[in-house]
Amino acid sequence: MTISREEPLLAAEGLTRWYGRQLGCRDVSFSIYEGEVLAIVGESGSGKSTLLQLLSAQLEPSEGHVRYRMRDGVTRDLGLLGEAERRFLFRTDWGYVHQDAAQGLRMSVSAGANVGERLMANGWRHYGRIRATAETWLDRVEIDRGRIDDTPRTYSGGMRQRLQIARNLVTEPRLVFMDEPTGGLDVSVQARLLDLLRGLVTDLGLAAIVVTHDLAVARLLSHRIMVMKGGQVIETGLTDQVLDDPQEPYTQLLVASILPA
């Protein structure tokens, strides 16, 4: 069958999540297509992390749906997927980059095993090929091959984050979720990571949803921006349009608050 290029890869419809009487996020709708990078920006508590968890089926919405076009071209409601199908998405078709690399890596096994594990979960069995692929990925994320047998415990923060990216991208996912991927890193390390991410996202034609409170990160990485405040999307549009010509009072405040370098 032919897949219509016009059908989104992922579509959120009226996503709402309450934590008891506390609002997580309310009535969020948007679509994302292959090759697109969407940044979700806003301050802590604006609902962006809740939204990311809803989108990646880690949290059930109180209302609304997330539809995802699977590799076979059929669009499914994530809420209706079985546990095995959801796990398959996580292992293969999705990546999830945590702010804290320790959450996305297994800290006590080697770097090579961290990358290889995702391949084995996809049925790879040939040790030599798994190791060779892991080495290629360490190169791509600029980690010295000589460190392949070391555990990420011995890595710096920037290296851990790059290793986490390699582990996520090795299965060639179509969609990657990133939660503050450069948070907590030194600026020089951030710049390197951003540059790396930019290159990989373009080369692989990934779709990515990046949660960040850093507008400079959004500017560099994303095509589109969604601004959240108090659990709701208050402004959305092309990244340079939202940042150069913000319409809403809150967005204007965010943009005006960037410190000049």
Added chain:
Amino acid sequence: MTVLDIRNAGKTFTMHLQGGLRLPVVQGVSFRVMPGECVVLAGPSGCGKSSILKMIYGSYRCGEGHIVVDHGDVRVDLARAEPREILALRRSAIGYVSQFLRAVPRVAAIDVVAEPLVSDGVSRSEARERAGAFLARLNIAPRLWDLPPATFSGGEQQRINIARGFLPERPILLLDEPTASLDAANRNVVVDLIHARKSAGTAIVAIVHDDEVRDSIADTVIDIAQFTAAA
């Protein structure tokens, strides 16, 4: 045959941090650009020339009116287009040389220039080769090609920006003071590039303050002051 048709376009900034102050920029902007034509926007600083270019590129919202791009079988009104349509239009139809280069940390000058070609699907090696040839034409020394342009001089950065905007050969080219920080020799190179692009059928909208450059490239000069909105 019009590539770019601007009808009654207008723009007002609302400054919420200044108590909702409304700052009208331009209104009733109307002009057309044909393939191979160069329209120069003239008028004093602050009259809204750059805002018009940004509205055509889509980095400023067009508040009223229409900005219609017509090329091949694509016809899009930028005032109403979805973000993905604007992105697609930038990839296929609109090149933009902004006044200042927005440098990305760590990315080499040659890759900054090659990037639009790569996203067009040209292989990285070919894109870099063509980017290098273009940089050489703009007198950027090869020893600079592999350095990030953040530390370059103003004139060098401007030429990197020009190379990035000209190389992908889009049917519409927007130029915001492309020769402002260039010496005479490099200014002449850029004027030659603009002439070459016009002969190839590119529709150009430019802001140029240099009279000599303007007289050389302009087919039509539009005084933007006539559209400046009354405050």
